[in-house]
Amino acid sequence: MIDTVIFDMDGTLAETEEVHRQAFNRAFADFGLDWSWDVPLYRKLLKTTGGKERITHFIELEGGAADPEFVAKLHKAKTAVYAALVDSGAVPLRPGIEAFIAAARARGLTLAIATTTSMPNIEALLTNALGPKWREIFPVVGAGDMVKKKKPAPDVYELALKELGKPPAQCVAIEDSRNGVLAARGAGLPVIAVRSTFSSDDDLTGAAIELPSCKELSLDLLDRITPPS
Template identity: 30%
Template sequence: MVSNAVVETIFETKPTPVRGVIFDMDGLLLDSETLAMDALVSAGKDLGYDMPSVFCRRMIGLPADDCRRLVQGDYGAAFPLERFFALQEIHLRNFVDTGRLALKAGVVPLLDLLDRLGLPRAIATSSSRYRTDHHLKLVGLDHRFDATVTRDDVSRGKPSPEPYLTAARKIGVAPEFCLALEDSHNGARAAHAAGIPVIVVPDLLEATDEIRGKALAVVDDLDIVRAYIEKAAGMYGAE
């Protein structure tokens, strides 16, 4: 049951029309961050390195180049970086292809609402084009978005605003009239830098005071997001 009080509080703080929605993918649409962390740990073990999950979580929401810098900074120049990430990709693909990838709760009802309201939607993700297309097809979401922006489509990934600005442009909605949905800190920073109101639905990372300050709201699940968009459509009219 969605708390009406939560939805009302969001409107009291920063009421805004919603004419388009931009989604993060991993940890927001897909329950994939745990799989990615398990794949990193497994890749480290393959190479004889102890890579604790607490370290791996520091990579959530980072572009690939930043992940590489983070690993090399902690494990040194001799660390077999390319082999490590290649192995991580193999482990992740195996996890996904053996049925471990699932949708987050509330995704389908939220997309159904956007269909009913006629609101355009896009994905802005730090994942590669190959991984994005593969994962969306596996969970049956490959035809439910008007555009997808991956790390291969931009020169700078999150926390740069470029992914979100590109996604807004692709769906033809001004940033201030979009709503961003994120789970990661860098994703929230990217949306905020793009001038897009963002609701954060935390997955593996708890929202910090900084992220709460940048977000329209931090909520428990996508059902609250759906209630917010329904109310926004009622207040402003879907366009």
């Protein structure tokens, strides 16, 4: 019986990717770079998970060699821009998420997060959306900077399961991307996949249930899920 829901963040809890894209571009401008990631390019770059990894991949696509120290500084600046945008109220939770969280808590389910984004990004978004006590809602958080390999590797889900002390069969992941579905399935979890703006064309094969948006999330769905074989 499922008693734990593990959420992805970017694209799942909130439609963050456009704000991430804007933050990258502002950071590039602040560093005097002539890079500009438009929407089609950013869709392609999202196949590489993790902000630092995404910058590195872009530099290599442009024929350059990425310096890890420079990439880290650039990404830190981007994170600060993103946090400021979130603090301004630019990134609300997706419609349906807050109601689903409230229903899950009322039933006594455990909630957790497993994401490739960094802890500062998690804190910025959830503090703004849910208030300073958001850790009471999500007592276990697995972030991309806590694991060796990011999605589609299962590491962050395996970390969350370890911290929860739960077997995969008692949990369900909620994801919006191909990489997310692969990561959750790799850790043995069933998946509810919700379409999002930047992953609207992703192949979500492997998800137990696929939804067009978060508005369709309900606790009844949990009763329809059987653990993946």
